[in-house]
Amino acid sequence: MSNLNPNQPILTEPGVYKTVDALISPIDQLNALSKIEAAKLLDSSQSGLYKLFRSCSLAVLNTGNDLDDGKELLERYKDFDISIVQQERGIKLAVKNAPANAFVDDKMIRGISEHLFTVLRDVIYTNDEIKGNPKFNLNSSEGITDAVFHMLRNANLLQPGLDPNLVVCWGGHSINRVEYEYTKEVGYQLGLRSLDICTGCGPGAMKGPMKGATIGHAKQRINNGRYIGITEPGIIAAEAPNPIVNQLAIMPDIEKRLEAFVRLGHGIIVFPGGAGTTEEILYILGILLHPDNKEIPFPLVFTGPESSADYFAHIDSFIGNTLGAEAQSHYKIIVNDSEAVAREMREGIKKVREFRKQSDDAYYFNWQLRISPDLQQPFIPTHENMRNLELHKNQPVNQLAANLRRAFSGIVAGNVKEEGICAIEEFGHFELHGDPEIMHPIDELLASFARDNRMKLPGREYVPCYKVIK
Missing domain, CATH: 3.30.1850.10 (MoCo carrier protein-like)
Incomplete structure (x- = not known):
């Protein structure tokens, strides 16, 4: 052999x-x-x-x-x-x-x-x-959402005849083997319950749920399972589409990619990851914390194997210290129980279906969810923009979540995106400034990622692209 x-x-x-x-x-x-x-x-x-x-x-x-x-x-x-x-x-x-x-x-x-x-x-x-x-006003919130709808429709990802069944899975592209195997177990349990998978389309936590779901679908004789990958040009080299993806969409920037996930999906599962996964968590929390979305059901589960318990403890502590208890109430942490995760998601999606049926909203595109402009407008992670981020608690909590999301987006750019890597090589580290009660949790979380090799990129040693100024 x-x-x-x-x-x-x-x-x-x-x-x-x-x-x-x-x-x-x-x-x-x-x-x-x-x-x-x-x-x-x-x-x-x-x-x-x-x-x-x-x-x-x-x-x-x-x-x-x-x-x-x-x-x-x-x-x-x-x-x-x-x-x-x-x-x-x-x-x-x-x-x-x-x-x-x-x-x-x-x-x-x-x-x-x-x-x-x-x-x-x-x-x-x-x-x-x-x-x-000119028909799309990309300077308005409604215009951006309309553009996202048309891009997804052009990619043939909107399926009006289907009941809600699409689970978005987020997580790191370079997780360890134990965590990867667990993502497959969760995907398998989702597949057994006739749920489809949507991820960032790359390896690791984006591939595992799809791979597991293919077996669950096969056992249920489902031969038209959807394995949707959504990416964007700046990150596609780091997260090239895995071979299981059978429907792919390339959105023009990270903000429209993230909006595509929440407009298209009916619930989200978050596996362990690094700065990119934290960016995604902060994005969905920034939406769920908006007052206009208070009554809209959207199941959100954080999960991993037993060995990932400390990771989610750090994430939960970071969210509590920066965004508070209200943010923590929007998700459930389930450790080392793939069946419980799948059941939680299935029951949550039933509530989504009932809500959309009662409110006459489409099953295939979440029109009612309010996404504020600070989560929609593209953030260009220049050194000046990173330095000027408002990282303090004297602002609405959903706005703070949006600014924290931008901070982690810049770190992702410095890690894996060509323009970000070049900017770091030319001008040095990004600097993050803010109140100590915000900066200390950021510093602790990023340090924990580095200790656990969650900021490490395959084939090369991780060198931080940022400095936290407290």
Whole structure:
């Protein structure tokens, strides 16, 4: 039996990676475009969007490999190129010097091919239709939500004929083996209860629930299970779509990605993670703490194996010390009981269904949930913006949650996003300033993540990208 690790890139010699050139045809999508539509895509791909299109495409082609550094990935395959070829019968994608792992016997793996055309659809087509369309006011809360709806509809993720059954799972992409196995157990129990899975589409806690759910669905003879992945360009290299994802959407920024999760899903499970998972927790708490959402049911469960009990104790303490008891009342912590987690989520989703039925809200898109602009407007984590964050308690608690979310978003950018990594290399650490009663819990939580290797990135030692100024 071969000892070859399929997740490792194929080396022809030290430092030289095997690549493939190919012409790829669309399978189920974008295979019937008019000449005008194809020409528009061709023009867009050759404009300022090309860099974004190329980096997202390379990340998809790198699916399954351990490398999660976007900057290093681009350097490793610096000769990679992708272009749109217009033909009478539609379009094809021409790739040059693509990672060889994306191919079997010189033919691209079908799932990777599907994801590659998703990049074309979302990064270029959706960008033109949403950002360049005066019908969407991206400076207003309603306009942003409307844009998120149209992007999800364009990705065919809105299914009007289904009862609520979609569970969003958040957690780290580099969790340990015990935690990963537990995410599969939870996914299995969810699958047995006919619940579908939506994650950030990457490895670790994003892959495990999907993998477990496939077995639960198989036992229940469910052959149309949905394994939805939602990502965004800045983080796709660190969390490339895992092979189980059968529906993928690439949102234009982290804020629209997060809104897509809560508009599309009917409940959220949070597994252990690091700064990115904390950002997600703060985002959903910022929504649930808004006074307008007080009566809207939305099940939220934090869970992990017995070995993760201290992790959730730190998270719970951090939330209590910064946002208070009201925030703690919006979630339930269940340790080492996958069946209890699945039952809790199933019962919570029943309440969601009943509420939406009574209020005549759609099952497939959570229109009634109020999301404030400070959770919707893109936050650019420059050194100045990070330094000027308002991290104090003299503000509404939901607004404090939004500002804390921005702080952790900046740390994620400094960890894994190309522009964030470059900014840290050029200007040094991000600085976080605020009241001691806020800064001390932040410092303690981040220190606990570092001690437990939750800030460590596979293949390289973690070096903090931030300083907490108390």
